[in-house]
Amino acid sequence: MTNTLHRYGAPQTLADDYIVFAMAARGVNDEGSVEKFRTFLEIARRHRPVNLGDATQGGVYRASKKLNPLAHWFRRDERDPDSLVRNVNQPTVVSAVFDNPESLEGFLGDIREADLGLSINISALTDRADEIARRAGITRHSVEYSLGFFGALDKLPDRATLTLATMCGHGMISFNFAKKMIDWVKEGRRTPESASTYMARFCTCGIFNTTRSCRVLRDCANR
Amino acid sequence: MKISTDRCVACGNCIPVCPVGAIDIDPSIRRAVVDQERCVECFTCYRGLSTEHLNPTLVRTIRTVLGWVRVRFDPEPDVCPTAAIEPQELSWPRIVRRAFSDPLVPHESTGIHGRGTEEVKTNDVTHRVAEGEAGFTIEFGRPTVSASFRDISALTEALAGAGVEFEANNPVTHLMTDKKTGRIREDVLDERVLSAIVEIKTTMDRVPEILETATEAAKKIDTIVSIGVSTRCDDEGRSALEDVLHDEGFAFWRGKTNLGLGRRPQVTRAT
Numbered sequence: 001m002t003n004t005l006h007r008y009g010a011p012q013t014l015a016d017d018y019i020v021f022a023m024a025a026r027g028v029n030d031e032g033s034v035e036k037f038r039t040f041l042e043i044a045r046r047h048r049p050v051n052l053g054d055a056t057q058g059g060v061y062r063a064s065k066k067l068n069p070l071a072h073w074f075r076r077d078e079r080d081p082d083s084l085v086r087n088v089n090q091p092t093v094v095s096a097v098f099d100n101p102e103s104l105e106g107f108l109g110d111i112r113e114a115d116l117g118l119s120i121n122i123s124a125l126t127d128r129a130d131e132i133a134r135r136a137g138i139t140r141h142s143v144e145y146s147l148g149f150f151g152a153l154d155k156l157p158d159r160a161t162l163t164l165a166t167m168c169g170h171g172m173i174s175f176n177f178a179k180k181m182i183d184w185v186k187e188g189r190r191t192p193e194s195a196s197t198y199m200a201r202f203c204t205c206g207i208f209n210t211t212r213s214c215r216v217l218r219d220c221a222n223r
Numbered sequence: 224m225k226i227s228t229d230r231c232v233a234c235g236n237c238i239p240v241c242p243v244g245a246i247d248i249d250p251s252i253r254r255a256v257v258d259q260e261r262c263v264e265c266f267t268c269y270r271g272l273s274t275e276h277l278n279p280t281l282v283r284t285i286r287t288v289l290g291w292v293r294v295r296f297d298p299e300p301d302v303c304p305t306a307a308i309e310p311q312e313l314s315w316p317r318i319v320r321r322a323f324s325d326p327l328v329p330h331e332s333t334g335i336h337g338r339g340t341e342e343v344k345t346n347d348v349t350h351r352v353a354e355g356e357a358g359f360t361i362e363f364g365r366p367t368v369s370a371s372f373r374d375i376s377a378l379t380e381a382l383a384g385a386g387v388e389f390e391a392n393n394p395v396t397h398l399m400t401d402k403k404t405g406r407i408r409e410d411v412l413d414e415r416v417l418s419a420i421v422e423i424k425t426t427m428d429r430v431p432e433i434l435e436t437a438t439e440a441a442k443k444i445d446t447i448v449s450i451g452v453s454t455r456c457d458d459e460g461r462s463a464l465e466d467v468l469h470d471e472g473f474a475f476w477r478g479k480t481n482l483g484l485g486r487r488p489q490v491t492r493a494t
Contacts, residue, residue: 003326004479006365006449011476025345029488055326063273063301071275072299112484119345119485129480130460139460141483142346144360144453145468145475147434151441151448155368162366170326171367171417172267176239180300190300198301202240202271204326 003169004095004123004207006146008162011125013216017209018104018132019123020044021095022116029117030091036116037094041085043114044096047107051097052081053206060084061200061208084206099211101132108136160220164213168203177202185217192217224262224269226255230307232282234298237268237308242367242417255307263369263417264313265324273299274306316411319372323394323416330394340393340420343453348485353455357430357464360451361437364418370446372398372419373412378448379405379421381440385433390422427454430467451478 004019022040024030041052053059060079067075088094098104104122111120122129130140149156156162157175164178165171181195190198196213226237226246231254238246238255245261246268248254275298282304286296298304313321322330341349343358352358361378364370375395383389383405389396400408425433430452441448454464468475 005360005451005477006362007477008366009477014477021344023341023344023485025341025348025485028345028348029485031488058327063271065274065306067273067275067302069275069277069304071273071302075299108482116484117486117488119347120482121344122480122482123478124480125476126478126480127476133480133482134460138482138484139458140456140480142343142352142453142455142481143462143464143478144343144358144451144481145464145478147450147452147468147473147475149366149447149449150438152368152445153447155447156366166366169365171242171265171324171365171369172271172326173367174240174242174244174267175367176241176244177300180239184300198299201273201301202267204270 003205005144006148006166006169008166013163014125016099016215017124017212018098018101019095019207020098020104020107020120021093021123022118022120023093024091024118026091033091033118034088036118037088037092038085039114039116040094040111040118041088041096043110044107045081046110047098047103049096049103050099050209050211051200051206052084053095054084054088055093055205056090057084057087058204059200059206059208061197061203061206063201095205095207097207097209099209101128105132105136108133108138112136112138160216163216164199167208167213170205172202172204173199173208182217182220185221192221224257224264224266225309225311226257227307227309228252228254230279230305231255232279232286232305234296234304236298236300236303237272240268240271240301242267243369261415263324263415264317264321265417266310266321269308269310271301272303272308273301275302275304276306277304279305316414319411319414320416323419340422342422343481344479345485346455346481347483348487352424352453354457355427355463356454357425357427358453359423359425359433361421362418362449364416364446365449366447368447369415369417370419371413371415372407374444374446375419375421376405376407376412377444378437378440379407381436382421382423385436387423387425387433390424393420393422395419395421427463427467430464431471434471
């Protein structure tokens, strides 16, 4: 989940982006962890996350391999969090994305109560994460800071494209596809919501923040 | 990855979704083709595009007829209408591309999906990075740029020259011929991957020196390098690393916070 470390954006543009993930240390506390991962996801669902994911099977948004041609006009919402939770069947990394600090705080309080024994990390603005965790009665153990990008920076695209593409740190959302979605929203060919859903389907860990994506796309269209 | 010439209808939807720009339409055959040199076997096109299984001949005919009146057949942007994308059998050393690029494939060396690293995410259980120490994650090719192991080796050799110790339980370390030199094995040097992470740990006082070595070496290679630095906080949750990074002039505001809720299983000793 270093996948989430280098999300691009100035601090004020990251205030609606909180990823929480649970992980076990391989060979140390991963035995018997499957039910704990399911519990994590079930608790997360109570706090209205904008996305959920499991690193071994994919996110709640995913591609469909048997669409019929009517999907061009009437495409069903294929999100199925029940099966996501049900299909966790091996030690993995599970995640939940929240778009507001209140939901995050409530979720952390419940996770502390549940005492799963898994490593729980928040990927977000580090000061905000620390502050919200303290409000939930948790003192942080360790912290990792993103220092950003170095080297051949001329290979990077414009800010909006970079903001969208880095919401999947595994690189599954290409710069070209993010740019295409920005252009389609600008041209009125798709809404920010549907463009965000297209991109979210490519993020296999389920950490793409559709709320933030819609905001970025709307800003691009209104500029 | 391959694209079936029998099934492809050249709609072009797979072109923008490829993270490394490896797909183009070949005008001589009017089909999409994958540049095998650029393709990193990330499976984004195969897995991310939804499919419809339409009849390719019918779709080509409709596209041709519409084309006569300058109307474009425009499928949903995340759909391959004829399921034309096909994985291919990968052998060594090309298989390394998929291991580092497809997050749903666990690394053989660590058994972990994604980039195969635990870093500070399980530090509350493993205690890998202690107070007074700093863990580094130096990542190549991210975001969505890709990197060759030749680039990666250039930087790991520079780090080795600074006398660092590479994390043993890390997929890139497993590809080194000698951890003392940081040199990566010859047969994978020209393989390209979407990204790979090198992990090292030092004492806190060496943070400025290591960051300078890494950022200077990054200027000499043809990819992006993303750097993360971590530490164990004190009992009050304070991080000594913040002052060091501020003093060095780094701007940082985002990162990962390990909440310390993980624990080792309790072992009951037989009496």
